Amino acid sequence: MTIIIILALLALCLGVVEIFIIPGFGVSGIAAILCALADVVLIYQFYGFLPAVLSVAAALVLLGLMLWWVSRSRMLDRMALHSTISSSSASSDQLSVQVGDRGVALTRLALIGNARINGKQVEVKSSGAFINPGTPLVVVAVNEANVTVEACPQT
Template identity: 35%
Template sequence: MAFIIILIAVGLVLMLAEILLIPGVGVAGILGLISLGGSCFYAFHEFGPETGTIVTVVNVVLLVALTVYVLRAKTWKKLALNTNIDSKIQFFDENTLAVGDTGKTITRLAPMGTAKIGENSYEVKSLEGIIDPGTEVEIVMIEDNRIYVKPVEKDF
C-alpha cells in the first residue's frame, strides 16, 4: 500500500511541476500520468477491484483538486508579473531632425540604444554593429519613425 501512496505522490508532484514550472505536454506531465496510472494498475492487480476503484477515485479527486488549486486566480497572481509598463513610444517631428545631424550615444548601441541629439534623447539604431557609450554619431537615415546612425569618422 505504501508503494501506491508513493506513486500517487510522485504523480501529483510531477503534474504540479508540469503545470507550474515546465508548461506544455512534456516529460514531467507524461511521467506524472504514468505514475498515477501505475498506482491504479498496481492497486487493481495486487489488491483487487475494490481497492483499485478507491485508488482510481482518489486519483481523480486529487487531480481535480490540484487543477482547481492551480487555476485559482490567487495562484496565478503569485506567479504573474504585475509591473506596469510606463514607457512611451518615441514620436518626434521629422523636421527637428535631419540626416547629417550629430549627437552622442548615451547607452551602448547593440544595435539599438539611446543617443542625445540636440537637446533630446532618442532611441536610435546603429548601422555599423555595436557602438560604445559616449561615441559621437551621425544620423544616416530617418525611416518609419526610426533613426539610423553610424559613428562619426574623425579626421586626424
C-alpha cells in the first residue's frame, strides 16, 4: 500500500516539475508517466481490475478538473508573454529596394541568398530557379522583409 502512495505522489511531483520547471517532454515527463503506469499495475496486482480502473478514472477526472481550473485562473496569464514586437526584421537596405531595381547575385541563390542591389548588400529570395553568383538580377516583388528577384539578361 505504501509503495502505491509513494508512486502516485512521485508521478504527481514529476508531472508538476515537467509542466512548470522543465518545460517540454523530457526525462521528468517520461518518468512521471512510468510511475503512474507502475502505480496502476501495482493496484491491479494487489486489489484487482475494478480498483485499477477506478483509479485511472479518478486520475482522469482530477486531471480534467485541474485543466479546467488552470484555464479559468490567472496562472496562465502570469506565464504568458504579453509584450508586442513593433520592429521589423527587414534591414534599412532591404526596405529601400523597389520593384524593377537591378543588381547582381553575390552568393548562389538556392532560393535564398545575398545580392548587391543599388550598391547595397541585401538578402533576397529567388522566384524559383537556382541563380549562380555574378548573375544579373531584377527585383520582381518586395513584401515587407522579402525581396524576390529573377535572373535577367544583361542590358
